[in-house]
Amino acid sequence: MTTHIAPSDFLLPSGVHPRIDAFYSLWLEKFQGDLPASSDFDLAVLSVNYPLLARIGMDASGKSLLWLDVAIEARWPFKTPVKDHPVIQSVPLPSIKRVIGTFQLTLASGMPDYYETTSWSNGGSTVSLARIAVPVKGEQGPELIAYWEVLEPEDFG
Structure with a gap:
């Protein structure tokens, strides 16, 4: 049996960080029966x-994920993303396959994705992160907006 789930039917797990929940709610507000435009964000x-x-979107060849726009943040909990550079340059080596695969799946499927990692090495310390990726329509094709929230330690940032 095949079932179709609309992107707007995606459910976050209970107990997510309030800003993750608020960001997803913002995306849902802009979802009017079709994916919102990237320009809505x-x-x-x-x-x-x-x-x-x-x-995030694909480069002109369609083979590599690029940071298309990046919020100005002084302390990313991983290597700082650089606009118009490959996403792979910012992803920690042990996470590359999972992160790139998840982002590519979100682009291809048009379904949001939520992920938590409980231990992320950041300069010798442990940081817990949550990330939501939501699909949007870009001028050149599918894109996604990704938002990370540092869960621990509370004083990060």
């Missing part, structure tokens, strides 16, 4: 409330 404005925010 002004990262400069949104980064006031969502500091670890980025827009």
